[in-house]
Amino acid sequence: MTLYQNGRELPVLYSFRRCPYAMRARMGLRVAGIACELREVVLRDKPPEMLALSQKGTVPVLHLPDGRVIDESLDVMHWALAHHDPLGWLGAPDIQNWVARFDDTFKHHLDRYKYASRYDGADAKTHRSAARDVLAELEPHLEQGWIGGAQAEFTDIAVLPFVRQYRIADPVWFDAELGLPNVQKWLMAFLDLPLFLGVMEKYDRWQSGGAGIIFAPQLSGDSKNMQ
Numbered sequence: 135m136t137l138y139q140n141g142r143e144l145p146v147l148y149s150f151r152r153c154p155y156a157m158r159a160r161m162g163l164r165v166a167g168i169a170c171e172l173r174e175v176v177l178r179d180k181p182p183e184m185l186a187l188s189q190k191g192t193v194p195v196l197h198l199p200d201g202r203v204i205d206e207s208l209d210v211m212h213w214a215l216a217h218h219d220p221l222g223w224l225g226a227p228d229i230q231n232w233v234a235r236f237d238d239t240f241k242h243h244l245d246r247y248k249y250a251s252r253y254d255g256a257d258a259k260t261h262r263s264a265a266r267d268v269l270a271e272l273e274p275h276l277e278q279g280w281i282g283g284a285q286a287e288f289t290d291i292a293v294l295p296f297v298r299q300y301r302i303a304d305p306v307w308f309d310a311e312l313g314l315p316n317v318q319k320w321l322m323a324f325l326d327l328p329l330f331l332g333v334m335e336k337y338d339r340w341q342s343g344g345a346g347i348i349f350a351p352q353l354s355g356d357s358k359n360m361q
């Protein structure tokens with residue numbers, strides 16, 4: 135069922151609340167002020183409508199009213215911000231390639247830390263330590279709070295959902311033993327950000343053929359709350 139707002143058909147976002155890739159896509163859409171129909175997916179039972187659009191079967195998937203399909207989270211962020219970039223995120227390039235380092239190296243070790251038993255021969259602590267090495271490299275760059283300075287920007291938002299997962303694997307160890315105070319403060323500031331909290335609402339699973347929920351910028355303007 136197609137949803138409309140102010141007479142315009144809404145893009146459809148297939149999303150999963152706890153997926154870090156879907157989180158960054160939702161935050162990009164929010165900052166850009168783009169309303170969508172959100173369809174909450176269960177990963178072990180993906181809707182055929184989503185698989186018909188993108189056979190790789192990962193969330194997020196954004197289906198635009200003109201038929202285009204964007205099925206990579208960073209592409210969703212870029213598409214959204216290309217429409218409206220009130221915080222100038224696209225003007226703050228990721229010179230040190232943090233996003234790629236988190237998507238590749240950090241995520242590789244994060245998965246083996248969290249789910250060591252699923253990976254043959256993986257030792258959770260070795261991978262926890264290898265992921266920590268990436269955070270340790272970032273530590274001196276967070277003196278002002280965020281990677282680019284005093285405000286959260288594209289790079290922070292793209293990588294922090296993975297750092298959140300890293301903490302969740304063992305919050306007691308992270309809080310007491312990580313030994314990277316800037317990283318710890320950076321994650322805690324992110325978890326309090328209205329932008330983050332606003333995209334973490336719980337939604338019922340979308341039922342095929344039904345309407346999703348309207349995922350729209352809040353009236354107060356999430357982007358203002360970022361300042």
Ligand SMILES: N[C@@H](CCC(=O)N[C@@H](CS)C(=O)NCC(=O)O)C(=O)O
Binds near residue numbers: 191205208
């Ligand atoms: N490169 C993709 C990765 C997306 C991804 O791997 N999402 C996970 C959930 S966090 C997924 O859908 N996995 C498929 C599954 O678990 O079946 C992106 O950035 O959008």
